[in-house]
Amino acid sequence: MKSTTILSAGALVGLTLPAFAETEITWWHGMGGQLGEVVNQIASDFNASQDDYTITPVFKGTYEETLTATIAAFRAGEQPNIVQVFDAGAATVIAAPGAVLPVEDLLKANDVPFDIEDYISGVRYFYADSDGKMIGMPFNSSSPIMYYNTEALEEAGVTPPKTWEEFESVTAPALKEAGYIPMTQSHMPWIFTENFFSRHNLPFASDNNGFDSVNVTINMDAPEIKEHFASFKSWVDDGLFGFYGAAWDDNAKPFEQGDVAMWLGSSGSFGGLAQKADFDFSATYLPYWEKITTEPKQTFIGGAANFAMSGHSDEENKATAEFFRYLTSPEVQYMWHKETGYVPITTAAYELAKEDGHYDRFPAAEVGIQQLSLPAGENTRGYRMGFYVQIRDVMNREYTRLLTGETSVDDAFAAIKKEADALLARFAQTQS
Amino acid sequence: MKRARFDHRLLPVMLLVPQLTIIAIFFYWPAWNAVHSSFYLQDPFGFGSQFVGMDNYTRLWTSSEYMRVARFTLVFTLLVTGLSLGLALLLAVKADKVIRGARTYRTLLMWVYAVAPPVAGLIGVALFDQNIGAITDLFAALGYDYRLGVSYSDTALAMVVVSVWIQTPVNFIFFLSGLQSIPKPVLEAARIDNPSGFRRFWEVTFPLLAPTAFFLLIINITYSLFDTFGIIDTLVKNNPASNPMTLVYKVFIDGFRGNDIGGSAAQSVVLMVLVLILTVFQFRLLERRIHYT
Numbered sequence: 001m002k003s004t005t006i007l008s009a010g011a012l013v014g015l016t017l018p019a020f021a022e023t024e025i026t027w028w029h030g031m032g033g034q035l036g037e038v039v040n041q042i043a044s045d046f047n048a049s050q051d052d053y054t055i056t057p058v059f060k061g062t063y064e065e066t067l068t069a070t071i072a073a074f075r076a077g078e079q080p081n082i083v084q085v086f087d088a089g090a091a092t093v094i095a096a097p098g099a100v101l102p103v104e105d106l107l108k109a110n111d112v113p114f115d116i117e118d119y120i121s122g123v124r125y126f127y128a129d130s131d132g133k134m135i136g137m138p139f140n141s142s143s144p145i146m147y148y149n150t151e152a153l154e155e156a157g158v159t160p161p162k163t164w165e166e167f168e169s170v171t172a173p174a175l176k177e178a179g180y181i182p183m184t185q186s187h188m189p190w191i192f193t194e195n196f197f198s199r200h201n202l203p204f205a206s207d208n209n210g211f212d213s214v215n216v217t218i219n220m221d222a223p224e225i226k227e228h229f230a231s232f233k234s235w236v237d238d239g240l241f242g243f244y245g246a247a248w249d250d251n252a253k254p255f256e257q258g259d260v261a262m263w264l265g266s267s268g269s270f271g272g273l274a275q276k277a278d279f280d281f282s283a284t285y286l287p288y289w290e291k292i293t294t295e296p297k298q299t300f301i302g303g304a305a306n307f308a309m310s311g312h313s314d315e316e317n318k319a320t321a322e323f324f325r326y327l328t329s330p331e332v333q334y335m336w337h338k339e340t341g342y343v344p345i346t347t348a349a350y351e352l353a354k355e356d357g358h359y360d361r362f363p364a365a366e367v368g369i370q371q372l373s374l375p376a377g378e379n380t381r382g383y384r385m386g387f388y389v390q391i392r393d394v395m396n397r398e399y400t401r402l403l404t405g406e407t408s409v410d411d412a413f414a415a416i417k418k419e420a421d422a423l424l425a426r427f428a429q430t431q432s
Numbered sequence: 433m434k435r436a437r438f439d440h441r442l443l444p445v446m447l448l449v450p451q452l453t454i455i456a457i458f459f460y461w462p463a464w465n466a467v468h469s470s471f472y473l474q475d476p477f478g479f480g481s482q483f484v485g486m487d488n489y490t491r492l493w494t495s496s497e498y499m500r501v502a503r504f505t506l507v508f509t510l511l512v513t514g515l516s517l518g519l520a521l522l523l524a525v526k527a528d529k530v531i532r533g534a535r536t537y538r539t540l541l542m543w544v545y546a547v548a549p550p551v552a553g554l555i556g557v558a559l560f561d562q563n564i565g566a567i568t569d570l571f572a573a574l575g576y577d578y579r580l581g582v583s584y585s586d587t588a589l590a591m592v593v594v595s596v597w598i599q600t601p602v603n604f605i606f607f608l609s610g611l612q613s614i615p616k617p618v619l620e621a622a623r624i625d626n627p628s629g630f631r632r633f634w635e636v637t638f639p640l641l642a643p644t645a646f647f648l649l650i651i652n653i654t655y656s657l658f659d660t661f662g663i664i665d666t667l668v669k670n671n672p673a674s675n676p677m678t679l680v681y682k683v684f685i686d687g688f689r690g691n692d693i694g695g696s697a698a699q700s701v702v703l704m705v706l707v708l709i710l711t712v713f714q715f716r717l718l719e720r721r722i723h724y725t
Contacts, residue, residue, distance in 0.1 A: 062670055068688045075478045092691060096477040244562050245581035246673035253563045390690040393672050397497075400674035404583055419497075426692070429482075430475040 023319040025081035025312075027057045030066040030304070031140070034272055038339045046326050053319040055082075063089065063304060064389060070309070074099055079309040081320050084139060086304040087190075088388045090127055093307055094135050095214065095386055095431055101308040101317065102129070103137045103324065110321035122298050122372030123345050126382035127305040130211045136305030137324050140342040142268035143299045144191040145367045146287065150280040152180050152261035160262070160282075163290045168231065172240040175261045181242040183235075184251040185264035188399045189392040191286070194383065195299045196228060200292045201377035210384035214428040218385065220417040224292050230409045233402060243403050246396040267368025268303060270341025274362075283364035285371050298374040300382055303342060334358075343369040386427030391420045463704065469697035476691035488698035498682070498699075505678045508592065509656040516596045517645070517652055520603030525633070527604075528611045538608065545601040549659060553666025556594035560586075560667075580667070581675060588676045591667055595660045603648050610644035611637070650714055657707075679703055 031039045036059050043057045060066040063086035070083045071092075085093050093100055107114040116124055116134060122143070127136035148160050156178035161167040172182040185191050197204035203219055210216040219225075235241035242260055244250040255263035256276045264286065265273075273281065288296040306327070308320045326332060333349030336342060338358060344350045350369060353359065359366040385391065398412040407415075470488050474481040492498045523541055530537055547555070559567045560580045571578035579586050614637060622636040638645075657680060664681050672685050680703060687696025 064670065064689050068691070071476050071691060092476050096475065096479060098479055099477045243582065245579070246671040247581055247669050250562055250581060257563070387690060387692065390686070390692070393685075393690070396671065396673035398674075400582065401584075404674070406584070406674070426473070429484075430473055430480075432482075 022052060022054045023315045024054045024056065025316050025319045027055055027082040028060045028066055028070060028080045029057055029084040030060060030063040032059060034275065035340055038336065042332060042336065046323060049326065053322055055323055074309065077311065079311060081312055081316055082306050082308055084304045085136065085307050087302050088392055090136065090305065091384045091386045091388055094129065099310060100135060101310050102133055102135045103308060104134045106308050106317060106321050107324060110318050112321045112325045118346050118348065120345060120347055120350060120369065120373060121376060123301050126301045136307045138301065138345045139306045140268055140303040141301045141345055142266040142303040142342050143301060143368045143371050144195050144264055144286055145267050145283045145371060146262055146264055146285065147255065147273065147281055147283045148262040149258060150282055160284045161287050164231065164287050165290050167287055172235065176239055180261040181254065181259055182240050183262040184242040184244065184255060184260045186248045186251045188246065189395040190302055191264050192228065192232065193225065193395060195286060196225060198300045198380045199286055199288050199296050200224065201297045201379050203379050204383050205385060209379060209382065214386065214431050216385060216424055218417065218420045218424065220413055220420060226409055226413050229402065233409065236403050246400055266302060268340055268342040270365055271339055283367045285367065297377040297380045298372055301372060341365060343372060385424060387423040390423050394419045466697045466700045469693055470701045473694045484694065488694045491695060492698060492702065501677055501679055501682045504676045508678060509653060511592050512595045512599065512656040513652040516599040517603055517648060519596065520600045521607050523604050524607035524611055527608055541604050542601045544598060547598060549598060549662030550666050552594050552598045553663040556590050556663065556667055560590040581669065581671065584674055584676055587667065591664055591676065594663050595656065599652060599655055606644050606648055610641045614640045653710065
C-alpha cells in the first residue's frame with residue numbers, strides 16, 4: 001500500500017513539474033511473490049531518497065524468462081538499464097562483452113567508491129571475469145542450506161546430521177521410524193551437483209571450472225558424484241528420502257506441511273518459510289561426505305546478480321551507478337537480508353545485522369552467510385559454462401529418469417557428460 | 433453463364449495487394465528468416481553468426497532426445513485426436529436423440545469450449561498435483577501412486593486428459609450441427625431398409641457426416657500439434673526435466689529457454705515441412721473420397 005502511494009506520488013510529481021527532469025531507468029528482475037514486494041519497496045525507497053533519478057522495477061517472470069526477455073530486448077535495441085541474471089545464465093551474459101558494462105568500471109567511472117574487499121569472500125568472484133574484475137553486482141545471494149523441523153527431530157531423538165554418513169546410518173532411519181519422510185531437496189543441479197563439487201572442493205569442470213577458457217569440459221564422470229547419486233537413489237528406494245520431481249515447490253511443500261523432517265533449500269527461502277510454516281524450524285550447513293573429505297569447504301553462491309546493460313546514455317549509466325551505491329549500502333542490504341533471507345553481500349551489512357541482534361532472534365538466518373564464509377578451496381570460486389540452462393535441464397532429465405528407474409547411474413552420467421560437453425563445444429563455437 | 437470481366441488490368445492486382453502483404457509479412461518473411469537462421473550458429477546476443485551448413489539438422493537426427501520428443505508427439509497427436517473426436521461423436525449422437533431438456537444438456541456439454549488452454553493447464557495442475565491434487569488422491573484410493581512431474585507416463589496422461597477435455601466440446605458442436613443437417617427422409621428410408629441402429633449409423637449417417645468429420649480431423653491434428661502448447665507449458669511448470677513434450681514445445685525450450693537460435697530454427701523448419709506434407713496428404717488422398725453436399 002505504502003509503495004503504491006509513493007509510486008503514484010512520484011508519477012504526479014513527474015506530471016506536474018516537467019521542468020524538473022529526473023533520469024529514468026528500468027530494472028528487470030525475476031523476483032515474484034514476497035520477494036517481489038521487497039524489490040518494489042527498495043525501488044520506491046530509492047526514488048524517495050533523492051530527486052535526480054527514478055528507477056522502475058519490472059517483474060519479467062522466472063529467471064529463465066527474464067534472461068530470454070533481456071536477450072530479445074537487446075537484439076531489438078530496447079534493453080533495460082539493469083537486469084537481474086541468475087547463476088546459470090551468468091556465463092551467457094559475461095561472454096557477451098558488448099552487452100553489459102562491467103559493474104566495477106561503471107562504478108569507478110561515476111565516482112562511486114568500489115573495493116572488492118568490501119564484499120564477503122563467498123560472493124566476490126562468482127560474477128567476475130577470469131582476471132577477478134567484477135562484472136555483475138551480486139544481488140540476491142544465497143546458498144543451499146539444510147532446514148529442519150525442530151519438533152520432528154526431537155521426536156525421533158536425533159540432531160541435524162553433519163555428514164551424509166550420519167544421515168544414512170542414524171538420522172534418516174530414526175526419522176523414518178518416527179513416521180516422517182526424512183528429507184527432500186528442491187534443486188538437483190544446484191544443490192546436489194554444483195554445490196556438491198564446491199563443498200568437497202572437487203573440480204566441477206576443466207580449465208579452472210571454466211573461468212579460463214570457453215573450451216571447457218564438465219567433470220560429470222567424477223566417481224564421487226556418481227557415488228553420491230547412487231546413494232541418493234538407494235535412499236529414495238528405501239524411503240529415506242522423498243523425491244517429487246524437478247520442480248522446486250513440489251519438494252518444498254511436503255516440508256512446509258510437516259510431512260518431511262528436513263529440506264535442502266535456499267538460504268533465500270527463509271523469509272517465505274517463516275510465513276508459511278506453522279512449526280518451529282531451524283537450519284544448518286549442507287551435509288558432506290566424510291569419506292570424500294574431512295575438511296568441507298564453502299559452497300557456491302547461488303541466486304542472481306544485477307548487470308548494467310550497455311547502450312544507454314551517460315546520464316542513465318550515472319543513475320544506474322547511483323542505484324548500485326544505494327543498493328549496496330549496509331542499511332539496504334540489511335533490510336533485504338532481513339526480509340528475504342538472502343545473504344548480505346558486504347561485510348559492513350553483515351556487521352550491521354550482527355549488531356542489531358538479528359541472529360540472536362533468528363539463528364537460522366545466519367547459516368547461509370556462515371556457510372559462504374567457510375574456508376575456500378581452489379574449486380569453490382564458482383563455475384563458468386555457456387548454454388548452462390540447457391545443461392541443467394539435461395541433468396534434471398537424467399536424474400529424474402535415474403530416480404524413477406528408467407536408467408542406471410552409469411548411463412545417466414554418461415548421457416549428461418556427452419550432452420553437456422556437446423553443448424559446451426557448441427557454445428565455444430558461437431564465441432569464436 | 434456470363435463471366436465477370438475487369439476492364440482495368442491493375443484493379444485485380446490492387447484488390448489482392450492487402451492480402452498478399454499480410455501473407456508476406458506474417459508468413460513468408462518469418463518463414464524465410466527461420467530457414468535462413470537454421471543454417472547458422474548464433475551467439476545468444478546476436479553479435480555474430482557463422483554458417484554451419486546442415487549441422488543444425490544433423491544434430492537433430494542424431495539426438496536421441498529429439499527422437500523421443502518426436503515419438504511422443506506422434507502418440508500424443510493420435511491419442512488426443514482419436515479420443516476427442518470419438519468422445520464428441522458419441523456425445524453428439526446421444527444428444528441428438530434427447531428431446532426434453534435438450535438445450536440445457538447441450539449447453540452443459542459445450543461450456544468447456546470457453547476455457548483457454550493455459551487455464552485448462554492450471555486446472556490440470558490443481559487436479560493432478562502430487563501434494564494437493566484431487567485426482568492424485570483418487571488414484572491413491574485405488575492403490576496407484578500417481579506422480580505428476582516425476583513419472584513420464586503419469587505426466588503424459590495428465591496432458592492427454594486435459595487436452596481431450598478442452599477439445600471435445602468444439603468437436604461436439606460441429607458433430608451435432610452436422611447430425612441435425614442430415615435430411616430426415618434419408619434417415620427414415622434407412623430405417624425401413626435396415627432395422628439395426630448400429631449398421632444404420634455406420635452405413636448411412638456416418639458417410640453423410642464425412643465432410644464434418646474430415647474438417648474436424650484436420651482441425652484436431654493441428655490442435656494436438658500446436659494449440660496444446662499452453663496446456664503442456666503449465667503442466668511442465670518450467671521444469672522440462674524428463675517430462676514428455678511435443679515438438680513445438682521443444683522449439684520453444686531450445687530457442688527461448690536455452691537461447692540456441694540456430695538449433696531452434698532448424699526444428700521450426702522441420703515442423704513447417706511436416707505440416708506441409710500433412711496438408712498435401714490430407715487434401716490429395718482424403719479429399720477425393722469425400723462428397724460435400
